[in-house]
Amino acid sequence: MSSGTLTRRALLFGSVDDRGPRPPWSVIGEDFGTRCTGCDACIHACPERVLRRAADGLPRFDPSAGSGECTFCGACAAACTTGALDSGQARPWSLRAKVGEGCLPASGVVCASCREVCPELAIRVPPGGRGAAWIDAARCTGCGACVGVCPAGVVALSEAEEACA
Ligand code: SF4
Ligand code: SF4
Ligand code: SF4
The missing domain is CATH 3.30.70.20 (Alpha-Beta Plaits)
Incomplete structure (x- = not known):
């Protein structure tokens, strides 16, 4: 997508594919990229359908997808077996x-x-x-x-x- 076709929302939010937030309970910083295998288990587990595989092959949260709302049900973190999503963290995200x-x-x-x-x-x-x-x-x-x-x-x-x- 060229910058000329970006919606105003995409400009504010950042491209969902490239810069959108990682799923809730993602481990911070470089650790996510080293732990996440791109298995898509979290994406398939999400009942709200708000997680998508991004251009880098790893999941990101997209409020324009599915119901548009994360309910913090924890299904994504429960499905993750690599430690990329860690529900032991105090907050799902900031x-x-x-x-x-x-x-x-x-x-x-x-x-x-x-x-x-x-x-x-x-x-x-x-x-x-x-x-x-x-x-x-x-x-x-x-x-x-x-x-x-x-x-x-x-x-x-x-x-x-x-x-x-
Ligand atoms: S917490 Fe639940 S609703 Fe939110 S992204 Fe994970 S699976 Fe989807
Ligand atoms: S809690 Fe309310 S203000 Fe915050 S993101 Fe959800 S709908 Fe928007
Ligand atoms: S379940 Fe875990 S390892 Fe698999 S894509 Fe989601 S965050 Fe990455």
Whole structure:
């Protein structure tokens, strides 16, 4: 895909195939690449169908696929026999959602699509189109549900250190 055909969402999120997040409970950094064999067991185990094999042959999370939401059921980690996914880690990942430029209510258009699907009630939308949607990073789990439903394509996931509420 050339950069000229990338959607705004893909630009914010990064190419799903090349730079999307690894599955939940992925071991950090270089360890994932050395442990993951690309067996696809996690992909097949995911009931939400949100894991995909990327261009590097290894799995990544894609909130535009399947149901669009990780429920943190743990099936992927349970299916992984190599230690690439380690459910013994305290948190599945540090992803958080972020609303970028172009949120419709910021320009007076009524929209609360992201808020309506958030299982954690982490999203606020000012009434009457008086500002952009706002995400409480302390409540957000990075499940991805809000990413695919945004009609403006301006919700993205990033590591918690980079996300802002
Ligand atoms: S935790 Fe469950 S829903 Fe989330 S990616 Fe793993 S298998 Fe899929
Ligand atoms: S099950 Fe484990 S080894 Fe297999 S593709 Fe998934 S993360 Fe990699
Ligand atoms: S990624 Fe965060 S803000 Fe978005 S639906 Fe999931 S918990 Fe809510």
